[in-house]
Amino acid sequence: MPKMRVLIAARGDRRTALAKALGVHEAHPMFEVGAADTREMLFRSLRTGNWHAVVVAWTFDGAPAEEILAAASELTVCAQTFVLDDPSRAEPLDQLAHRIATGGVRTSAVPKVGPLSTCESLDELLGGGGRRPRSGLLSCVMLSPTGNDTDWHGVLGAGGVACRWRGENVLVLRRAAGPGEAVVWAEALLDRQAGTSAGVTWFRAEELQEAKINQAEQALSIAGSRGVGLATWTSVVAAHHARRLASAIDQPEARRLRLLADLPLGSEQRRHLTTHSEEVAATALDLARLLRLGPEACEQVRLAGLLHDLGKIAIPDDLLAKPGALSPIERRVLNRHAAEGAWLCEALGIDTEVARVVRHHHTRFDALELAPDAARIVAVADALVTMTSIRPYSAARSFEHALAELRRCRGSVFDPRVVVAAHILGASSMRAAA
Incomplete structure (x- = not known):
């Protein structure tokens, strides 16, 4: 041998x-x-x-x-x-x-190994334009570095470049299969401890210019100011529009409608933010009344139900529309919508308690951090409407099946009192249908 x-x-x-x-x-x-x-x-x-x-x-x-x-x-x-x-x-x-x-x-x-080079311009990063991509979707990620060694070639593969952008943050430019994949890939970078926070944007290859890199920088700034791992350019745009509307329109619901009209939404995003949210708001209001909440508290629950998925503005439509189960990293990206929604509510000038309900509408009943009672009501309403609706990954379940799932998860995921109210609501709905 x-x-x-x-x-x-x-x-x-x-x-x-x-x-x-x-x-x-x-x-x-x-x-x-x-x-x-x-x-x-x-x-x-x-x-x-x-x-x-x-x-x-x-x-x-x-x-x-x-x-x-x-x-x-x-x-x-x-x-x-x-x-x-x-x-x-x-x-x-x-x-x-x-x-x-x-x-x-x-x-x-064979690619060389060593510290990332510093680039002062896009032409320098792309070797004078000789490596400029001509077609397809690109993602741009700006990372706040951790100081850890990162095998950038192993991370990027053959389709990406990375550098120290003007001597500070790490810039990564790569091809992406879609917006959802771009965000999930950036989330995975944080898992590798390649950065403490990240800003992400995506665009067609022919649109590549330094203004796109500036978008990723602004998203990174948002992530840093919020103390979160990742933010997208969509987050920046949505927050900007929300702040403008907060001072221009008096009624919270009118601000919401105008925000949805101003932003380019995909079909699945629009479904979550309109039909689904309206059904959750109506169901949450019914549950609040069954639980004998006062008029002001009932209105708070209704408004929170209407706004609970607002953060999905910042979740790529192709991820929301994915058929089949999500990976753990995809699930983590999706779960960001609750906090994202709370920040957008605050930017829209919505009552701080409603924003808190939006932030906690996915907090488990048995979690160490206590969720507001209104958030527990919205959580059950959201689950009930979701299970009985057609989804990209699942057919609609019967009302009886949805109630059985709520019973199975009471005391762990859902507040038992709200689950009881859901059963009363379900019984009255079925009697009315008969």
Whole structure:
């Protein structure tokens, strides 16, 4: 069996931990083993979690050690791509080894590894325009960096670029399958601790200009001021319109209608913000009356029901319309709509208690943070209307089925008192239908 030479390059504690995991002496970073053993060692190093700090180069026996050393700094990203991203892919490891041994790896063909370069202009980022994309959807993400090392090539793949934008935040420009994918991808970046907060915008490739980068910067500023992980350019635009309407229109419901008219909404966004919200408001009002709330409290519940999904203005329509189950990250993006809705209510000049109800309408009954009573009523009304309506991922359920689900979740997700009121409401509705 031919031997393979492996070079390990890491620093400090990572180097010690990696050498221990690979079973080699850290003073001797170059060692020889059989090909199968080498793969096993590399896979063990992956499981240690230290792979991002490792430079790995390998070749068949006979290639001069100097060639490996010269190639090592050029091969970090390539090694991660060929081996560490998918330990089951053994053949590409052999192919890459052969390329090194035969001189097939060239500096120009393999991305360099190191700190992000600083760019002062879009032309500088795109190499004078030679790499400017001509078609498709692009996403622009501006990140407040954490200071952690990030494998940007591994994150971006072949379709993106990243830099330190004017020496401060990290700018990422990449192709996106759709607005929803752009936001979910940015959320995943925060999971990787590539940044503490992010601003996201998306646009057609032919619209690419520095003004679009400014949109991502403004969204990042919103995320920072709110103390949240992520904000979109849509959030910026919606908040701007809401503040303008707060001083121009007296009635809260008229402000809401004008805001929905001013913003470009997708079909699923519009359904959530009109028909669905109106049904939730009516159901919540019925529940509030059954619970013997006073007129002022009932009106607060009704208005909160009408506004409870306002934050979905900032959730991409293609994510709201996705058929099938959401991934955990997609679910987290969707769950941002409650807080987003509360901020928009405040910008619209809506009563602060109503905004608080909107913020907490998805807070569980058994959560440590207590939700207002009105939020618990809106939560049950929202669930009841949602379950009995046609959704992109589910057919409408019967009223009886929806009530059974409320019973199953009472005391954990839903307030038991409100669930009882829902059953009374359901019984009277079914009698009326008969």
